Amino acid sequence: MKTFAQSINTALEEKLAEDPRVLLLGEDLRDPYGGAFKITKGLSSRYPDRVLNTPMSEFSLAGVAAGLAIRGLRPVLEIMFGDFMTFCADQLINHAVKFRWMYNGQVDVPLVIRTPMGGGRGYGPTHSQSLEKIFMGIPGLKIIAASHFHDAGTLLKDAIDDDNPVLFIEHKLLYPRKIGQPVDGYISDFAVKFSDGRYKTLRLSNTDFDDPQLTVLVYGGMLPWVTEAVNELLVEEEVGAEIVVPSYINQSFIPEMMESVKTTGRLVIVEEGTLSFGWGAEMAARIVTHESIGSLKAPVRRVAAKDLPLANSRVLEEATLPQVRDIKKAVQEVLAS
Amino acid sequence: MKTFAQSINTALEEKLAEDPRVLLLGEDLRDPYGGAFKITKGLSSRYPDRVLNTPMSEFSLAGVAAGLAIRGLRPVLEIMFGDFMTFCADQLINHAVKFRWMYNGQVDVPLVIRTPMGGGRGYGPTHSQSLEKIFMGIPGLKIIAASHFHDAGTLLKDAIDDDNPVLFIEHKLLYPRKIGQPVDGYISDFAVKFSDGRYKTLRLSNTDFDDPQLTVLVYGGMLPWVTEAVNELLVEEEVGAEIVVPSYINQSFIPEMMESVKTTGRLVIVEEGTLSFGWGAEMAARIVTHESIGSLKAPVRRVAAKDLPLANSRVLEEATLPQVRDIKKAVQEVLAS
Amino acid sequence: MKTEVLYEKMLLIRLFEEQVGLLFTRGDLFGTTHACIGQEAVAVGVTQGLHQDDIITSNHRGHGHYIAFTGDVEGLLAELMGKKTGVCAGRSGSQHLCYKNFFSNGITGGMIPVATGMALAEKKKKSGKIVVCFLGDGALGEGPLYESLNMASLWGLPIIFVVENNSYAMSTHISEAVAGKILERGKAFSIKTEEFYTQDAGKIFSGFEKIISHVRTQVQPYFCLFHTYRFCGHSKSDDCCYRDKNEELEWRKKDPLLILEQRLEPQTVKRIQEKCRRQIEEALSQAAEAPFPDPACLSQGLWG
Amino acid sequence: MKTEVLYEKMLLIRLFEEQVGLLFTRGDLFGTTHACIGQEAVAVGVTQGLHQDDIITSNHRGHGHYIAFTGDVEGLLAELMGKKTGVCAGRSGSQHLCYKNFFSNGITGGMIPVATGMALAEKKKKSGKIVVCFLGDGALGEGPLYESLNMASLWGLPIIFVVENNSYAMSTHISEAVAGKILERGKAFSIKTEEFYTQDAGKIFSGFEKIISHVRTQVQPYFCLFHTYRFCGHSKSDDCCYRDKNEELEWRKKDPLLILEQRLEPQTVKRIQEKCRRQIEEALSQAAEAPFPDPACLSQGLWG
């Protein structure tokens, strides 16, 4: 079984092998270093002309990637920490995602920006954030986030094959994790269903999809925390839950979420980013603006980071980021009302 | 009666006069030009050393403002079009708003960035957006947006007096509008109530706050469209509405909205930015995560721009941005269910 | 390159810009535009030595670059008028043009990194194509320019940075916004540089042709500085209150059209004038008759 | 400045960094840090000529700058250990320090515009204070540096940009990331420059003292380039696989501590060593005993 990091590494290697248009660029990608998180290890040795070390110029690099993409290559840009996506804001928002539409479809912009987000490693206020939230509402940009139950490498390959700009989020804490592979319809203790097509949404159930009491919506690096919370609640209180895990997290409609909530009437949304104006806001809004609001049996609960920066000190970081106990508490509250 | 633009101009002049720490900086601010939208007209003539023309360096200017603020000045930075706030993302998100908290309260960062947002003038995809949405979920940043029923100048003065970074949004279309001043508890045809303290939230009613049928939540440049829609609906269908207009739009709790919805049970949220992951998402989420969800009589409706870039062509721009008819339709739908 | 050809291109641009100005005054246009009246020699001199499949990136003041390179007066005019027949079907307007391998964006300096990426793509593909990236003196304030110069130099990219110094960024004079000598900013990144102190399209053409050939054969970047002037305001609403009228008059004497006109027979000039006028008129009547885009197609093309 | 004083500051920094390395190996530290072992001469030579109320901005590799300027070993060590007694109460960690007028941030190049704004503030206030802005060769890639150089030059700001060129940005050698000559990048903006090819803190101190005095009296910026080397890895986890071992050995011969040690009596060296060791030990035992911050106070200080 591969780790999440290996899955990404292998996918990059396979795309380099099969598609001559693929070009990797970013800071410190080349061997022997192989990237700050070692994700591109070995690749420059095998494809010396197609893995490019760049200066520290994140602002321009997003534009360089757009230029490469328009001219027919398939650039995959690594931004070393997701916190530095702030540098890419202009080239993404006012350039890369605009070109296709405003040029009336005359160009494709098949670029991928891969970047690790998330905390839990004590890297402090500027190296731990989950900043994907600021890009979620940008029309024309797909944000893909793999969980460790997704086939991360396949998601990345699909992103590289996509003709649109994709922001590909990798949670730092997932890198060393084993990827969960479905065996006879199960991943670990959960029955699993996959959506069709690219960028799969997973549905996980600890009741074989039999009469779940609530829906938990989550993506990416928070899934391990959610499965742990749900596992504990099953043992402790026999809670049956369905977990919905999209990978295309800012898609305009997530049918699995709507369906599941229609059945359960109870929803907990979990994300690592700060609470306000985050991913969970849009997800909750979709419920309250939808007719299915009638089937809600309890207020929706959002579990997210406190609206604060992230500290270096472990006690403070933990107190800011959502923990297993916070998820359990939210589930209990949703079930209680 | 002053226009919105005059109100801002006067406020800047008064602050320059009363507080020697105030420093204006930005592109083309000085006389005779007086700014791209002429908002700083006359100021450099009266305060030649305190109105600074800068090179086109928006990225750094946000940082320069932070540096000025930390060292005791009160910088007011004009970003010529709100679309260019993308350039300020890093200095705002990873620097200005972080300093106070991560330095454990050792510094104040009293900076204001003023910028015009919004479409309706055919300026095309990169000069018409309402990009404030991407900054709303950044802890430590206040976003203030005046409507033409607010005293825009007072809001700006309060922002300059604020010890925290403030993003001050001015809708381009409001500049030439007369500011609505309350006369005997009315602004134009609406009974009005103001919240206490700084950054007032307005409550407007076309029924003297007597048994409104629904709540409309809106800010900034969309208020004229909402009042027009509500006025028409009053005449055509005798709809009684309460309009809630916050100015501190990303504050963590807007009590007036909650109260109003508890009474009316029906909510329409109107914003000019694109729909998904926007301001309305968080506002709607606050309802669905709150106990007051029980009092909702209909699904919430969001009226916003389509999830698309903005075109230059007037027909397309109009088809993308929310119009009076869209607001009316949403109100009718909310009332129908 | 024949003087006639250069003159015709420049005149076409001039008449186009004047026509656009008229349309605004008449209220027939929505939005804003930035005319390049006075700067035509750079647009024409730089572009005429390029191959049709070379790449150009441009900025807000891009009509001249566009017409000089693509010749597509019709598509541009219809675009400005927000018509379906516009080169981007009315979506992009004046500042965001795309026609084959011509690309612009209204964010000052924004296309510089994109152009750099395009040059990298052409180098990787060994296509032999080069990129010309237009920028104004105002864009010298934007940091990504230096990131891009650095990468272009490090990677040996086939790109020419063309700085059009017209002494102003909107109302701001270069003395207020540009420290030191502009050319040094290219040299600091070990990029070859060249400075042009002329409004003579012929001289620009022949000087720039050599640079094109160097960039194409050596696969190395170049940084070129042109001193020019916009005779008009920054945009429609600008009355140039910040400029000295004598300065304007001095530059008017160096009108690039006058410079070439003196080298042509009066009949030739007249013939060209009529031809250009007719072309603009036709474009105008075509565009006027064209339909507006259909809002029902609004979301087409967001996703590929 | 006495050699003893310079030596003591450098040794204190060296021992501090070694202690931090040890704590990591023992698993007593959370997160990561970037040691400045080998670069102490710059940190000490540059800062010792400053006034205590001058301003310093620093980057991820800032322990040396911090200790040299503030002397606050205790607050820094506690900060790295995430303790309440840390200089920012455990919030900021190694890369985001603030102590009086010392400020750092972990975003490479991020403090450059902030430093520029601080220099503008001091100029406006006519305070006579100056700003020293530390940056690495890697930060030369970030465009805002050039925006800031431009503004510092235009506005005549009292700021010294101190480039510590240690030949690498993480694993990337300057030859892969920096085109042309570094000093030209300052000159291009018409800023005075100076290059230091020495690891001798005494020479740096006396050379830099003149620059400080120039900047303070003339109220003009300066751009200084120091050639130095980090003997350690980029961060805790880095084994320097990308560097040539001979290169490392050559630089080790230019250890700034050795250079000054040779000028001191062995007893003096010993005395200073003991003093520094004791200071680190005391700081360590203080920090070890200190409590962690109280999560209940988490949201304090978000708003002013």
Ligand SMILES: Cc1ncc(C[n+]2csc(CCOP(=O)(O)OP(=O)(O)O)c2C)c(N)n1
């Ligand atoms: C990032 C950004 N900042 C500001 C503007 C507004 N603006 C448009 S053009 C311009 C001046 C540009 O000057 P220059 O580069 O010299 O070109 P010129 O107008 O002289 O042709 C300004 C300030 C913009 N479009 N983009």
Ligand SMILES: Cc1ncc(C[n+]2csc(CCOP(=O)(O)OP(=O)(O)O)c2C)c(N)n1
């Ligand atoms: C904007 C940004 N990009 C990337 C990084 C990751 N990073 C931290 S330090 C560093 C290398 C910095 O090199 P240099 O400026 O030479 O300083 P040195 O480490 O050599 O002291 C990198 C890539 C960062 N912190 N910020």
Ligand SMILES: [Mg+2]
């Ligand atoms: Mg100019």
Ligand SMILES: [Mg+2]
């Ligand atoms: Mg370095």
